Amino acid sequence: MLKDITFGQYFPGDSLLHRLDPRTKLILTLIFIVTLFTARHVLSYGILLAYLVFAVILSGIRPGVIFRGLKPIVVVVIITGILNLFYTPGIPLWSFWIFSITAEGIRAAVFMVLRILMLITGTLLLTYTTSPILLTDAMERLMKPLKVLRVPVHELAMMMSIALRFIPTLLDETDKIMSAQKARGADFESGGLMQRARALLPLLVPLFVSAFRRADELAVAMECRCYHGGEGRTRLRVLRFALRDYLAMIFGIALGAGVTVLGVFGM
Amino acid sequence: MAPIIQTENISHVYSAGTPFELAAIRNVRFQVEQGEFLGLMGHTGSGKSTLIQHLNGLLKPTAGRVLFQGEDIWSSPKKTRAVRFQVGLVFQYPEYQLFEETVYKDIAFGPKNMGLSDGEIDERVRWAAGIVGLEGSQLERSPFELSGGQKRRAAIAGVIAMRPEVLILDEPTAGLDPRGRQDIIGQIREYHRERGAAVVLVSHSMEEIARTADRIVVMSGGTVAMDGTPREIFRRAEELHGMGLAVPEVTAVMLRLHSLGLDVDPAAYTMEEARASILSLKGGCARA
Numbered sequence: 373m374l375k376d377i378t379f380g381q382y383f384p385g386d387s388l389l390h391r392l393d394p395r396t397k398l399i400l401t402l403i404f405i406v407t408l409f410t411a412r413h414v415l416s417y418g419i420l421l422a423y424l425v426f427a428v429i430l431s432g433i434r435p436g437v438i439f440r441g442l443k444p445i446v447v448v449v450i451i452t453g454i455l456n457l458f459y460t461p462g463i464p465l466w467s468f469w470i471f472s473i474t475a476e477g478i479r480a481a482v483f484m485v486l487r488i489l490m491l492i493t494g495t496l497l498l499t500y501t502t503s504p505i506l507l508t509d510a511m512e513r514l515m516k517p518l519k520v521l522r523v524p525v526h527e528l529a530m531m532m533s534i535a536l537r538f539i540p541t542l543l544d545e546t547d548k549i550m551s552a553q554k555a556r557g558a559d560f561e562s563g564g565l566m567q568r569a570r571a572l573l574p575l576l577v578p579l580f581v582s583a584f585r586r587a588d589e590l591a592v593a594m595e596c597r598c599y600h601g602g603e604g605r606t607r608l609r610v611l612r613f614a615l616r617d618y619l620a621m622i623f624g625i626a627l628g629a630g631v632t633v634l635g636v637f638g639m
Numbered sequence: 640m641a642p643i644i645q646t647e648n649i650s651h652v653y654s655a656g657t658p659f660e661l662a663a664i665r666n667v668r669f670q671v672e673q674g675e676f677l678g679l680m681g682h683t684g685s686g687k688s689t690l691i692q693h694l695n696g697l698l699k700p701t702a703g704r705v706l707f708q709g710e711d712i713w714s715s716p717k718k719t720r721a722v723r724f725q726v727g728l729v730f731q732y733p734e735y736q737l738f739e740e741t742v743y744k745d746i747a748f749g750p751k752n753m754g755l756s757d758g759e760i761d762e763r764v765r766w767a768a769g770i771v772g773l774e775g776s777q778l779e780r781s782p783f784e785l786s787g788g789q790k791r792r793a794a795i796a797g798v799i800a801m802r803p804e805v806l807i808l809d810e811p812t813a814g815l816d817p818r819g820r821q822d823i824i825g826q827i828r829e830y831h832r833e834r835g836a837a838v839v840l841v842s843h844s845m846e847e848i849a850r851t852a853d854r855i856v857v858m859s860g861g862t863v864a865m866d867g868t869p870r871e872i873f874r875r876a877e878e879l880h881g882m883g884l885a886v887p888e889v890t891a892v893m894l895r896l897h898s899l900g901l902d903v904d905p906a907a908y909t910m911e912e913a914r915a916s917i918l919s920l921k922g923g924c925a926r927a
Contacts (some may be wrong), residue, residue, distance in 0.1 A: 551697045552736040555728040556797060557752030562745070574748065577738035604712070 381540075382503045388616065389431040389501045394510035396617040401498045407628040408494075416462045417486060419631055424490055426541040431501050432582055432585035442489060444570075447487050456481040504536035506609075513611060526602025534590070541581065549578050641709060642670035643805055643837055644694055649703030650838075651689055655774050663689040664774050664861045666703070669807055676828075678852030679841045680868075682883035685858040687841050688731075691807050694839075695726035697920065724753050727803030731810050733794035737782035740878035742793050743772065749801040768793075770833075771826050788819040795823070799830055806830060807839040810846065824851060845887040849873070850907040857882065874906040889913045 384390075389397070406418070409419050428438065432500070460481075462474030512529035517526050550560065553574045560571050645715055646669045653661045658796060662684040671677055671694075681687045690699040693705050696712045696719040703711050713724045715844045730736070739745035750760045768778055776842035777785070786787055808827065810822040824847060831838045842848050848855060848869070855872045857865035859882040865872055872879070876886045876894055886894070893916065898907040904916040 548730065549736055551692065552728075552730045552733065554689055554697060554747075555695060555723055555730070556749035556801070558721075558748075559752070574736075574738045578736050582735055 381499065383433060383437065383500045384503075385432055386500065387430055387432040387495070387501070389427065391616070392501075393611055393613055393617045394502050395514055395611060396613070396620055397498055397502055398510050398514065399508070401494055403628040404494050405491055407631045408491055409539055410632045411483075411487075411636055414632045416634050417483065418626070420490060421486075423627055424493060427497055430491070431497055433497070433500050437500070438493060438496060441500075445492055446489070449485055451484045451490060453481045453526075456484045466572040475609055501507055504636075505533060506611075508533040509607075509609075509611060510534065526605070538583075538586070541586070542579070545582055546575065546579060549575055552571065641673075643673045643708060644671040645709075645870070646670070646690075646693065646703045646705045649693055649700035649705060651693065651698060652701045655701070662861060664858075667861075667863055668880075669856065669863055671839060672854075673837060674676065674829055675693075675837050676735075676851055676853045677837070677839045678848035678855040679858065680840055680843075680845075680848060680855060681696060683753070683860035685882075686861040687858050688809060690858065691728060691809060691839065691841060692808060694805070695723050695728050696720075700838075716749070719874075724749070725803055726803050726805045726807065727798040727801055729795050729798045729806070729808040729811060731813060732781075732791075733798075733811075734787065734790035737790060737794055737797075739919050740781060741779050742768075742782050742785070743778040745793060746778075746797045746800050748799055753801060763800045763802065764796075768794040769832055770799060771796045772822065783897075785845075788815055791815065792823065792826070795826070802834060803836065804834075805837045805839065809841045810843065811840070812844070820847070844891075845885055849887045849919075857884070870906050871906050873908045876905075 402422070407421060411420060428435070457473060457477045457480075460474055460477035460479075462476035464472040464474050465478075465570075466473045502510075508529045511532065512525055515523070515525045540544055550558075554560070556572055558571060560568070560575070563571065646667055648668055650665050650667070651663050653659070653663055665858050666870055667686070667690060669690065673845060673921055679687055679691070689698065696705070699713060707722050707726065710718065712719055719894045726878065737745050739748065743764055747766045749762050755763070761853075764778070765828070773792060773796065777789070782790060785793060791811070795808070799806065806827070811827065812823050815823065827838060827840065828851060830836065840851065849905065855867065856863055857872060857879070864882060865878070866876065873886045873890045874888065879886055887889070887908050889910055889912075890906065893903055894905045895908045895915055896903050896917075901920060903920055904912065906911040907916050
């Protein structure tokens with residue numbers, strides 16, 4: 373049940389997208405998201421959508437997996453769409469009581485829904501094709517300049533990779549504890565809001581206890597291996613840009629710049 | 640006599656449609672007879688844990704049916720919930736599910752969910768605590784203050800208190816010292832005897848299973864590979880080795896003696912049997 377959550381999960385593979393340097397992917401994803409917000413016209417959206425579809429095809433990730441990743445945000449998307457539909461001022465095409473639908477509203481709703489879906493798909497693609505370790509490595513490298521400002525970059529990256537590392541473990545644990553309490557007749561699915569909140573107690577208490585236990589064990593294990601932060605630490609895998617990274621970067625930046633220029637001209 | 644639980648060719652596929660798709664069990668035909676003590680063995684990943692979670696309706700088979708007393712446990716949500724009380728499942732490391740303020744309240748969690756009266760709950764909690772050897776004063780303590788072995792026993796009491804007709808335990812002695820193991824196995828046998836309930840014991844320890852089980856089922860690669868009495872199973876030592884399992888140490892010794900040319904029983908799996916077999920040999924030699 374909980375195992376079916378694919379958000380933020382990594383799918384091992386050997387596609388071009390998998391082999392790109394994680395820094396390249398991170399930067400390209402950021403450019404994609406920023407560009408998405410400058411798009412105002414069907415043409416811009418069309419170009420970005422084609423770009424996204426192209427990336428999905430390159431990644432070798434099946435569309436079904438992406439749709440499943442989008443499922444948790446369906447409600448948010450629908451609500452955003454409806455709000456945009458009714459609350460955008462303009463010339464009403466149809467009205468009833470206090471509701472009215474305008475041409476501008478339809479346009480805004482469609483674009484907003486597209487924008488959210490594309491944004492999530494883009495980030496899903498990043499996490500699907502990049503292992504959490506590489507992702508935090510990339511973040512650490514990209515944030516390195518901040519060290520001058522005394523930002524503890526290495527520590528932040530380490531905290532993030534530990535957090536990411538424990539998501540599947542804790543999900544597994546949740547699943548197990550849930551099953552164990554269900555075996556004693558716990559009911560997580562019915563009853564009112566209060567009753568449901570109370571029903572979570574047998575799940576949350578053991579989960580917290582075990583999270584603290586794991587954190588403690590990990591800290592001891594790290595200390596046993598003399599971990600003392602990033603000072604003088606070398607890496608097993610050193611990130612290096614390859615030709616494909618330069619090409620992908622040029623392509624992505626050019627596309628982003630192109631769409632932004634289109635946006636400036638109101639397209 | 641009809642079996643109390645029966646699976647009709649059940650299969651279960653995890654994460655269907657993703658790269659992680661995995662058929663944990665395939666076409667498993669398995670049954671538990673009324674009141675028997677069944678040992679379930681298998682290498683890690685053989686599908687034991689997946690199978691037992693089907694027996695009380697925690698997992699729904701992707702194909703096939705699970706019958707409890709001849710009725711499909713998935714016929715209605717009410718039925719599924721009722722079966723969870725009649726088929727008690729103790730997970731691996733059950734001490735990690737303790738959550739209440741006191742041991743007493745934690746053991747009472749199951750019976751309370753059954754909707755029993757306060758008097759009945761009290762009677763059952765004290766009875767279950769008695770079976771696992773927890774005393775009166777320990778019941779009022781926080782479960783987090785108990786020792787590892789005591790926590791484990793408190794968690795098992797939480798399931799026993801529901802008085803299930805089938806008690807399933809997934810490696811209840813994992814990670815305990817020899818004394819703790821013996822205590823827990825003894826307590827499970829006591830429950831078995833006192834209630835006449837069927838018990839399914841999942842274990843990696845051949846000694847444990849050899850000493851307690853009437854019948855043994857061996858899982859391998861998601862299917863039932865062997866099903867028979869301990870004697871029948873341990874006779875097939877070669878095959879067991881092939882599945883990454885071993886025979887009890889006594890049997891290993893007897894096998895070795897047999898292969899050295901001594902006329903002993905190579906399938907003896909208890910100390911008493913082995914002793915009798917070796918002594919009879921000695922008697923034979925003396926006569927010759």
